[in-house]
Amino acid sequence: MSFVTDTEHARTPSGTSDIAWDKAVEQIIHAGRRMDQRGWVPATAGNLSVRLADGRIAVTRSGGHKGFLTRQGVIEVGLDGTSIRPKDRPSAETLLHCQIYAHFPDAGAVLHGHSVASTVLSMASTDSELYLADYEVLKVFEGQTTHETRLAVPVFPNDQDIARLSRSVALFLNDMKAGYIIRGHGVYVWGPDMDTALARLEGLEFLLACELEQAKLRAAVQEA
Ligand SMILES: CSC[C@@H](O)[C@@H](O)C(=O)COP(=O)(O)O
Numbered sequence: 001m002s003f004v005t006d007t008e009h010a011r012t013p014s015g016t017s018d019i020a021w022d023k024a025v026e027q028i029i030h031a032g033r034r035m036d037q038r039g040w041v042p043a044t045a046g047n048l049s050v051r052l053a054d055g056r057i058a059v060t061r062s063g064g065h066k067g068f069l070t071r072q073g074v075i076e077v078g079l080d081g082t083s084i085r086p087k088d089r090p091s092a093e094t095l096l097h098c099q100i101y102a103h104f105p106d107a108g109a110v111l112h113g114h115s116v117a118s119t120v121l122s123m124a125s126t127d128s129e130l131y132l133a134d135y136e137v138l139k140v141f142e143g144q145t146t147h148e149t150r151l152a153v154p155v156f157p158n159d160q161d162i163a164r165l166s167r168s169v170a171l172f173l174n175d176m177k178a179g180y181i182i183r184g185h186g187v188y189v190w191g192p193d194m195d196t197a198l199a200r201l202e203g204l205e206f207l208l209a210c211e212l213e214q215a216k217l218r219a220a221v222q223e224a
């Protein structure tokens, strides 16, 4: 099944088909739809990227609904986050994607969404970490083989200055097992390829939804 919505296929400057680019774009379009189906990219929220084997980075264009992406909605940036074509405006948060690619040589896809659970839970506390413990689904994260564990997910204050935000994130990247949360904003998750990144995002969002349900139960019990 192809998720490429246009009939034109990408061309290299020499005029040959750019199959690797097309595949990356298809993966991004498909993942955007999937995230939209789950309610994680409301309005123009969220951004997605893939790093190709040759080092190129395909990232969503800034603005627009990520559940309705077309091939024109994905553009190429360098590892420094700047657009290869000056007129193309990449995601406002491209720097956060590039930071992950620069830090983790095996990272091949990065996903960012704005779920209700990540937004509400991160605003319900001022803690700089959120803990996920004893869940079977924790095994979706790299190196986790049992539910008998507790993973810390860092929570960073939201910041419209993405370069400054990336400097806060940089201090904690080495220890991250399950991505990170920006308070009142959303999650960042990555993986060696798009399928793994999507699975990890789905795992993290499931666990955050469980935490939110548990918080509601605790509140109801206290009220009773
Ligand atoms: C609905 S506003 C969301 C944006 O401010 C931002 O956080 C976001 O996720 C999408 O920005 P974008 O520049 O389209 O990648």
Ligand SMILES: [Zn+2]
Residues within 6 Å of the ligand: 045, 046, 047, 093, 112, 113, 114, 185, 186
């Ligand atoms: Zn965002």
